[in-house]
Amino acid sequence: MVDRVTELYNKESLLDGSPLPTIMTEVERDPQLANWTGSYLSRPLFVERREIEAFADDVLALFDVITSLPERLFGGDLDAYCAALSIDEGRKKLITRLGGTTPPRYGRADMYHDGTSFKLLETGIASEVGGADRAGAIPRALLEAAPFAEFAERHGLGYTHTGRAVAGALAGAGAAVAGGREPVVALLEGPGGLANYASHWNTFRDVMRGFGLDFHVAEIGDLTFPGGKPHLSGRPVDVILRCFTVEEIMGDPHGADLVEPVFRAHEDGRVVLFTPMESNLFANKACLALLSDPRHHDSFTAAERELIDRVLPWTRSLKDADAELLAYCRTHREELILKPNAFYGGVGVIAGWTTPQEEWNRAVTAAVADGAIVQRRVVPRSEPVVNPRTGEVEDWQAAWGLFYTPGGYAGAYARAVPAFESPVIGVTAYKNTRTAGVLHY
Template sequence: MDSNVNKFYHEILEKEIESNKDLYEKFLPSLFEQKVGYGGRPLCKHLRPQFVTEEDYEKIKTASKIISDCLVKMTDTLLNSQELQAVLGITELEKIALEPDPGYSPIGVTTRFDSFLTADSFKFVEFNVEVPAGIAYTDVMTENFLKLPALQKFVEKYDLTYFSFRQRMLDELLRAYRQKFTKEVPNIAIIDWDGVSTYFEFELFQEFCESKGYPTIIEDPRNLEYKDGKLWAGDFEIDIIYKRVVSHEFLQKFDEVQPMWNAYKDGKVCCVNSFRTKLFHKKAIFVLLTDPSYDFGFSDEEIEVLHRHLPWTRKVVEGKSTYEGKEIDLCKFILENRNKLVLKPNDDYGGRGIYLGWEDENWEKHLEDALKNGDYLIQERVEIPRERFPTLVDGEIKYDNMVVDLDPYIFCGDVVGFLTRLSGSSLANVTSGGGSVPSFIISEK
């Protein structure tokens, strides 16, 4: 982002805090009171939103759309290839989960591409295709930041574009549902385990859906009942499952969640996203997209976009591979080039099991463990941007130098705004202690 834009906002903010410190001291705690929290802690810790220029937004939209279209093109091939599913690390139980047709297309109704934007480029490092989080939190943060006097003065010079993510999510749930079902006002169930750290977000989405006239509950998948061809939570008949439970955790408790599974398998309920999104949620999808030995019939433009915006990625195995068109001994290459490499598990979330070669003192040991594990990836390091974000400490303004993870939301191939995550460390996710701020697309008046 243009540092002059941030500087302009910071100058406004500093003057505003001098004249109305009480308002700004109460602002961040008020967000937590409005359920912008994760696992009992505040999620928003800073007083500046992320500003994205229209030029950068268009670049990211274009690349995201092309990559999203590539994933759609791959779908049938991946569903029908045992060999490619092996590369992805699809387990036997996951293969069973891939079988039912969800009854709508595309299989990824809501996705989020996790990326880093710098002055020179931007790279996508993961695809969150299963259960993208953050939409309700972002809506509430956006609504509140728009009321801040500092931002109201900022808009005297800049136009802002922002989005209602909950409205778009509800629209897409209904669109998917109506590809097969006809009930005019379907009942919605937000499904995840009791006590998860994102429960506040479920409540925010529930409140929104009900305000639009759609009965909505939050329920644990173990508490459902399937009878007479219908899925029930007590006396609440479920028509749409907004699936927030992670598939591999669901399958780990497969015996306990059979009512939900059978209703989905029998096509009696609309489940968004479908279990087929596991194909793209596996981080090994980057192997298929960046290794030229795999051919999916992409156009020259698509290949160029993939090459420019995805980091080189390979499965961690003994043997030969390629890097920049040259053959390499993969494990030797990993040991000798640790300063530009990241080890990450193929199927986990929240930054767990990720090792950064330029920071980790036990790199060789982690490589040995990755080989034994059999489901690890090596990925080329991408440039990670940092920006100064203001906060208040004991009534005084303080600037934190934060990693900025700028993640476009994609609804059925349509890029709609961003989730912005901030972290003091190189892992910018809320599970690892990071936070979030709203994002605005800006243009000068």
């Protein structure tokens, strides 16, 4: 099923002389997006406002369920919870350094639309998720282009600006620390991280500054701590937007020394670490398996079970999997996808439908030791797109990213690939991935 506004947009795009197929050139020239080095889909995606906001409500409700899992399933025993998620002792010590507290609602849920409804792939409970820079800036730039603005007005199009929501969340987080002045926010990458992600985070910086934030991008090693207060180039920092990961800290010989002063400053109320490392207790994909596993159904209310069944594909952990589950995985290869617990961006993902049987069998066996999850495949609906060079309509498929902050739903964007060209849709996972803005009606 193709979205009805998509059909109208493509119909107008196919008219002789229509400016719509090349309208994304306006976005490419936008000053706020000039630092980003990726590529855009030649049209935005469209969704009914009521549908995406209802799914956002489901994501937020699921956030509350997931962050209650240690208490519900393990009696508050974080050691047992981490063991179930295959989080080793070193990582557990880092993640729970601040006591294992519940993180603020902040992240990006990833989902597919299967033609009937959205299906959740990952909850994305993390502050290091990307895309918030473009999610609001792309539709804003489109609406400043006269030909698109005219189409948008006729069809009642709008959007939720992710950048505005994130800027508000960060300003609110820093208010108690800044002592009446405007808070200073530093987005911090891991050691050496800006070599790969500078263009992404500098684009985000420009968007945040556009909303009045005193916002800076650096690496964790750039901080100093006079009097225990973090400073960046002599400037006091009130909020640290954490974009360094557990793996980056664990992988650096000085990682523990770099992050410990940040933890102490957060504990002393000198800075707000947004979000704390505890987010990684719940970003782990094995959390989805705990939700989906029928052995835990009695731990959820009837309404929560209905929510889980509605939005989440069948998901199981292969940690200590029994013979029945392993046999099912081997037999139903073309319906399943394997995902490592702690990675993101498509790293380590193995799609059964593109993998020879013997190779799949070996991957399933290895996943038992690694504690990966297996999930039922969701086939994303077709997103027909007019090729601006040929004028032909081509089928693409999209992974949607839904952002949320402590204030609730915070907008969306999407990544798209030519239909069935890649089993993983993501900028870091596949070179032909394109980014698309999202507008609602």
